[in-house]
Amino acid sequence: MSTNLEARSTAFRAYVKKLSSYNQAIAVLHWDKATQAPRKGMEARSEVIGTLAGEQFKLATSKEMEEFLETLSEPAALEALDEVTRHTVLECKKEYDRNKQIPAATYQEYVVLTSQAETIWEEAREKDDFSLFQPYLEKIVDFQLAFIDYWGHDGKNKYNTLLDLYEPGMTVDQLDPIFTTLREKTVKLVAAIAESPNKPDTSSLKRHFPVAEQEAFSRFVLERIGYDFQAGRMDRSAHPFCTSFNPGDVRITTRYDANEFNTALFGSIHEAGHAMYEQNINPRLLFTPLCDGTSMGIHESQSRFWENMIGRSLPFWNGLYSDLQKAFPAQFDGVSVDGFYRAINEVTPSFIRIEADELTYNLHIMIRYEIEKGLINGTLKVADLPTIWNERMQEYLGVTPPTNALGVLQDIHWSGGSFGYFPTYSLGNVYAAQFAHVMEQQISGYHDLIAKGDFAPIREWLKTNIHQYGKMKSPQELVQAITGEGTNATYLMDYLEKKFSAIYQL
């Protein structure tokens, strides 16, 4: 490498480190606001976050950044750089270009709009009045179309540009067959389950579970699966989340319901799945934008794998059930491990996505995917959404939401302009099943290890094949390298059919 290039590269890494320090600081301020900060300090805190976010944005879009990227993204320069710096340049360039292609005034207008829209959406949901939200959503869709014009698209489908924001490389061409598979097989399976006379008894899960005891049990389970409390912590918040400051400090939050067993425990395992991804990223990526999950879909594959494929599996509870009964003797008195296993896997078509079971969840996502595609490609109008929504709910799940609050108004995502995000939830399930399929083959005694509570080999496999890379590998590269094929929904459906046929004795 020329001395000049080396000096530029070093300066660039220092600049990126500064940028990353702002991101980490802002994340701490957010976490503190959601979990610790007293009520009266909230307003000033929001202003501080706003100010630092503004400074961060200035750094990310500065003339200095532009000059770094111009020099360092020359093909000869890129080739001469070490691989971490090369990927960092490419990642920063992607971000920089995205930011720069949108005129500052347009973006400012959009920020104001989505901020208002979130407030209005809350009001609309409370009043069950879609017409309040409709004009805002129409404008937000128009902005998405304008952004797609600024950013350009692949000529195949405009929606691909939005998918790429959350799942780089993902396209409608790949997603359509995935959702077709999911729909055909899931709808049939749900119908068969509905007719099965062998329903699980879930009454034990609705007993009283003191919050402190739930918390203790969640901690016990997270320690067992290998969430590192020396590199994280678990707190409470209104909406559970995982936030990573650096691989040595990845925190999760949980929400407790004293009369519902599933919420806290499976929520904690889910967030711990996200967190273990971040905890195991190679530390050499610290202070670069690569120190992060490679996509929302791959991230969700980790949380869903631990939550559902481990946490809701029979071997897992065979190994843990005596501990559960010790922790909650009265609540699970007379409940067999099999009865418990069936209860936590109950399938019931429901209105609300975040309360959906493992099987019907993908149907909720599919409705959103189809609507987003329709809105972006002009085949659907915002005004039609309540009707479309309810028709699809009836078609796929066999239920019709009695209100829009329980239907099209239930999610915050669109009010914030997150179009293209929803599909990553189902992709997470699809990836997780593909990964689990390979793990079963590559990790000897896979199911026995789960029953023994020895998760080290599984964690090691995930770290080696996925976690360590951060954003150094794209989702497609990961999936291809691990499975030898592309994204494939068959594994998920095979897994679900096998699991739920057994539970419901179909």
Place this chain on the structure above:
Amino acid sequence: MSTNLEARSTAFRAYVKKLSSYNQAIAVLHWDKATQAPRKGMEARSEVIGTLAGEQFKLATSKEMEEFLETLSEPAALEALDEVTRHTVLECKKEYDRNKQIPAATYQEYVVLTSQAETIWEEAREKDDFSLFQPYLEKIVDFQLAFIDYWGHDGKNKYNTLLDLYEPGMTVDQLDPIFTTLREKTVKLVAAIAESPNKPDTSSLKRHFPVAEQEAFSRFVLERIGYDFQAGRMDRSAHPFCTSFNPGDVRITTRYDANEFNTALFGSIHEAGHAMYEQNINPRLLFTPLCDGTSMGIHESQSRFWENMIGRSLPFWNGLYSDLQKAFPAQFDGVSVDGFYRAINEVTPSFIRIEADELTYNLHIMIRYEIEKGLINGTLKVADLPTIWNERMQEYLGVTPPTNALGVLQDIHWSGGSFGYFPTYSLGNVYAAQFAHVMEQQISGYHDLIAKGDFAPIREWLKTNIHQYGKMKSPQELVQAITGEGTNATYLMDYLEKKFSAIYQL
């Protein structure tokens, strides 16, 4: 105000708000590091704090700041500004000048030195080896002298320049007579107490107090005295502290000792005293450097007032003792309120400042004051410190530390270059007694209110006369306005003589 000046003033306030946002963010990062952050995230956290502190320093010393201060500190401009902006200009100018007068290279060298010195000090204390620390302390003293040269001094005493850093306007001319009064009266009183046959029985305070129960009782007491938990929170840390992000978010920390009752409770009350000051600063000062206590001494007057003059008073426990006995029935079984009151006020000459009682505390401070004055004025050498220290301990307290670890090496302050800070601890006591004397006259039924647990009138008085102003009034202005005189140690000594004569039946 001219349109131009108005525009400059508005831009300046926005700039200062940004600076304040950095300070708030850095304070949150520090608090989180001390109370919440997991072990493995510490190193990256320190780097993030370092980076943001560097950015903050750049903002505070920028060309832009210089230009603001040049325009706005013109006499005509100052006069035209509103009072908050005027005081903000003056405060920023003081800070800016201090920073700019020291060459960047010198300051950088000093930062490295003090950072090393803190590590060496820890080692020296552990090994009880002053000679390890001595060369570092010598260099630190040389830096203090160099700083005094850069900053200038009043021609009377070089040490005044350092005092002014922590207690603006305070001088050796004012402090010497204060400490003379304290010394003469305290040494006599301590001697009389030593000879008194009426010693309190402190055995109940050394029983086992489960930490969770101590925490609950501390919370109860803080709520009673009026620390606002809606604008703060209490956590645990190795060293107790109070940190203010904004008046709506002022947090304290506590340290617990399961076998010592005093540590946590009186530590909590002390920190809550600091916190109530910050919680009651007028919100119009938010996002300016004026949103802070006016000096270390005034700050300490608030913590000492609540800790000692309220928290260690008989009326306070007359009102609270049944609650204490309910909280710790076994531990205080058979202990009368009077016996408890005498126990928490035990006077014993001891080696360690932070464990000292209300009376002997000032003697510990006096020794440090005399040594600092001597070092800065060249009448003492660093090499002589261990000898001088032990001689003064013997002279004032009647005990000689058996080791330097229990003597001259006990405090962290000098390793960090904090010269001029120690006297503010005693000033806090002196101010507190002066304020309490006025309160007794101005608040009707003062002692009855304390016994009834009705602290609203006292809080209101403190807010009206002290808290609300933040840095808008200097310590001298506050003391003069409240008491009609200057700093006067007589009130403190009258209070202490009366209190301890009764306790020890002198």
